[in-house]
Amino acid sequence: xxxxxxxxxxxxxxxxxxxxxxxxxxxxxxxxxxxxxxxxxxxxxxxxxxxxxxxxxxxxxxxxxxxxxxxxxxxxxxxxxxxxxxxxxxxxxxxxxxxxxxxxxxxxxxxxxxxxxxxxxxxxxxxxxxxxxxxxxxxxx
Numbered sequence: 293x294x295x296x297x298x299x300x301x302x303x304x305x306x307x308x309x310x311x312x313x314x315x316x317x318x319x320x321x322x323x324x325x326x327x328x329x330x331x332x333x334x335x336x337x338x339x340x341x342x343x344x345x346x347x348x349x350x351x352x353x354x355x356x357x358x359x360x361x362x363x364x365x366x367x368x369x370x371x372x373x374x375x376x377x378x379x380x381x382x383x384x385x386x387x388x389x390x391x392x393x394x395x396x397x398x399x400x401x402x403x404x405x406x407x408x409x410x411x412x413x414x415x416x417x418x419x420x421x422x423x424x425x426x427x428x429x430x431x432x433x
Contacts, residue, residue, distance in 0.1 A: 293328040295340075351396040360403040383411055 293305040305326075329335040349356035354372065361367040367375040373389035380387045383398050391399075401407040426432070 293326060296325045296327070298323065351391070351400050357391055357396075357399065360399050364399075364403060364409060 294302060295305055296302045324340045325337060326340060327335055327337045348359055351357055351360065357376070358367055358372060361372070361375040361379060364379070366379045376391055376395060377387050377389040379385075379399060380389075380395055383402065385395055385398060386392075398407070402409055
């Protein structure tokens with residue numbers, strides 16, 4: 293699905309886990325045009341009205357935190373502290389489960405697309421040496 297805004301910007305919508313089409317916007321728009329096609333059928337184009345859009349509360353509110361964490365897949369139940377801890381751990385922040393300013397800023401940047409949803413992590417793909425492997429029955433200290 294392609295979404296076109298009055299300012300000329302065009303975005304591709306993605307489908308969330310509930311089957312809803314989602315497009316992240318940095319500013320409120322009065323309307324947008326949506327174009328999609330189903331294989332074997334003619335393309336469909338429609339205009340979305342202002343009441344179709346959801347304005348999200350800021351990260352300084354619990355509602356704003358919850359909605360962003362839910363949208364990113366961290367808030368699976370009602371455990372805000374657990375969702376914050378998981379987000380913090382994923383993004384290399386101190387895992388307190390509390391929404392300090394650094395966490396709020398990172399959440400806003402990730403949610404709004406300014407930073408990647410999953411951080412780039414360098415992974416050493418070299419095989420482990422024999423002395424680095426645990427033997428059966430060994431325990432990690």
